[in-house]
Amino acid sequence: MATIREVAKAAGVSPATVSRVLNYDQTLSVNEATRQKIFKTAEAMHYHKSRKTRKSKQKRLAICLWCDQDQEIKDLYYYSIRTSAQAEAKKQGLESQVIYPADPLPDPAALSGIIMIGYQQYSPDRLNEVKKSGLPLVFVDTDTLKLGYCSVVADFGQAMQEALEVFWGQGRERIALLDGDLDSNFDKNNLVDFRFRDYKKSLAARGQYDPDLVYVGNFTPQSGYEAIKEALKSGSFPKALIAANDAMAIGALKAFKEAGIKVPEDVSLISFNDTTAAEFANPALTSVHVETQQMGRASVKVMKDLLDDDEAGTYKVTFPTKLVYRESCPKA
Structure with missing residues (x-):
């Protein structure tokens, strides 16, 4: 009896695509010719669904990060996801190896799967490398379902909408965004960060999107400080600011303090991630809490599902x- 991987090879598509087609996944974007080819190939090869589990010969995971160790410590969001994933891997009887950008990817033969924290932040070469490995992949912090890979994410779309509604409820219509991009040649109207896309979509729907109110750093405190310090030179800063992470928000606080701008009296500030730094900032940051530890643990559980069940679908x-709520934007 053929396996999903054998059907995929014969049909010239990925195992994830075969699994989703044979499980009648309506969210999969695939043309009818490819769909029919998969069904005919599976029938010709006498493929039948089976709930038998398989055990991976290898029990070692690679946990990849897009940032180096220095930046990981400055933005504890990724640190929390990574360490929680490592702890869960140990609990599940799996070894794990952390791979930073400067580290070469281990030989795929020595691994059973790869957990990628992030997606768009990686270089095309790194993404191609992991995809070509043929190993099960799980992406954390980016929705890769339509790309055919399992993912673990937080509901940032709802979080951005809630932050905007808080400011609208306060009568603050001009709302700025302090976001990040790792490419120095970024397009400020089309940043890759998903928080920007949700921000732009919501404000554009109200006829309020203004690219001049988008300030860009690279997710570090220093870049947040420099972006806001430059923005303040205009002399007309909005009374509401959303920061893509706590690290940049802390840099913004420093710039406001130097300029004699009081938070929240002059500018209300909401950030994302609710790391330890948010609670101990001065003033303490109102921030979107993300279940980073649960996300890290879930990524390993999803991977374990892929390793143990040959019929596990993409989800x-x-x-x-x-x-x-804290001091930078008190609850009304």
């Missing part, structure tokens, strides 16, 4: 978010 796990 997404989404965790809710919560706005934690």
